[in-house]
Amino acid sequence: MNCKNIAIVGLGLIGGSVLKALQGFENATFYGIDLDETVLSEAKKQGLISNETLTSAEILKLADVVFVCLPPDATLSFINSNIFKENALITDVSGVKQAICKKITQPDLNYIGGHPMAGKEESGFAASDAKLFQNASYLLTPTPEHKQEHIELLQKMALYMGFRETVLTNPEEHDRMIAYTSQLMHIVAVALCDSERLDDSKRFSAGSLRDCTRVAKLDSNLWTRLFLLNKEDLVDCIDEFSESLKKVRNLIAEEKESELKAFLEEASDRKRRFLA
């Protein structure tokens, strides 16, 4: 398919990184859309976009591919309230997929949900990095009606941006898996930091505290929405984890030594298999 003009909407950490990582892709021309004029100026100054005096609406009329890199609610309202070029491919980077995919109201839009599994503690365009996606997984949620050429184009772009692999899944599976692999880990990290114990523990801490709480330094606006938009899957996941925690807690409290050892061994073996 034609991929002459690429628009990135929202030049934050992810949008900025997509823009930087895609530079040079099939000699395409890049355009940026952002409410923050200083970010647009900076992207222009760095030679990353060719907006000139075009308005957002004019850019969307030109764009063959549109990456919507906004928070989830803004992503949905942007897609539902703008007019895109005929046959343009629209994709997003939101960490929940049913809440977007199932609520798109524009008929016949070539929308494919996307979720680049990458991030870092800093946010904003200044933190964006062409190398952010290296060795990461790029999840795509096409529907059965999607044209193969659109999926292939996104896979080609993913490879170009440095992703390790693209994974084709559906919004339901995506949200169920992500509740565990990403959302639960963030919940655990913040719950571990919801303690006065943390304040005094610097001199007593080692790698395990650092790693288990690494993602606690999160964007609370974004994650509040991500958690609520995936409420059911996430609550299931937290409940299952709480049961595991209770199990090991009781084995310790009741000094059931051999059962405790078996529990640790099984969990630890499962992690070894995961790594293998």
Added chain:
Amino acid sequence: MNCKNIAIVGLGLIGGSVLKALQGFENATFYGIDLDETVLSEAKKQGLISNETLTSAEILKLADVVFVCLPPDATLSFINSNIFKENALITDVSGVKQAICKKITQPDLNYIGGHPMAGKEESGFAASDAKLFQNASYLLTPTPEHKQEHIELLQKMALYMGFRETVLTNPEEHDRMIAYTSQLMHIVAVALCDSERLDDSKRFSAGSLRDCTRVAKLDSNLWTRLFLLNKEDLVDCIDEFSESLKKVRNLIAEEKESELKAFLEEASDRKRRFLA
């Protein structure tokens, strides 16, 4: 104090690393004690120890400083059942301290509890590394009766081995702090891996899963004992964490958006202050 002869008991990951990191310290002579003859041969071959044909009892008669680097129960029984040189300084590396310090039966022994806050996923002498302690914290639990020169010698050795700092504390505070900074993190990591969800999640995973479960690949024999030997502090800690988890779980389930955001913000700010 005199520090001509240093004995390391148990040449596993920690003992081997102490042996390697201390090489050259004040021109001391090093001796190794281990039930595994092949490990002793390897340490001799690498020029790390000067055992010659000395028996363990003979080594202990010579040693001015003895590092007991065994699992906690073995540490206690080794210290209680051996004869040491008069005025020798005995220290250990066990991750719990009350269970050792309070149970030493030898009167007038110069024992100072120690806990190098370092480790890695591999174990055994082959995994030991002179650089293991770099940037780590070394916790010491001297009693008020300890001679200042003994404490200073351990601090000097810690600096030589590359530790970032030595922290003087008491066994009670040590165990209470470590229940949170290390033991709870290991409990969380194994409880996160106590799920079939992990098996399918490789393609859907990113850094948060990797980091939160990093320490799940643990030595189940060792950690079973460490958990049970610090049962009360650890169960307190798990219960407090479970409450935090329940709190955030209910905010999500009941869609209390502003309270959820405030919870995330507070925990995340606490982590930022910790890092500052």
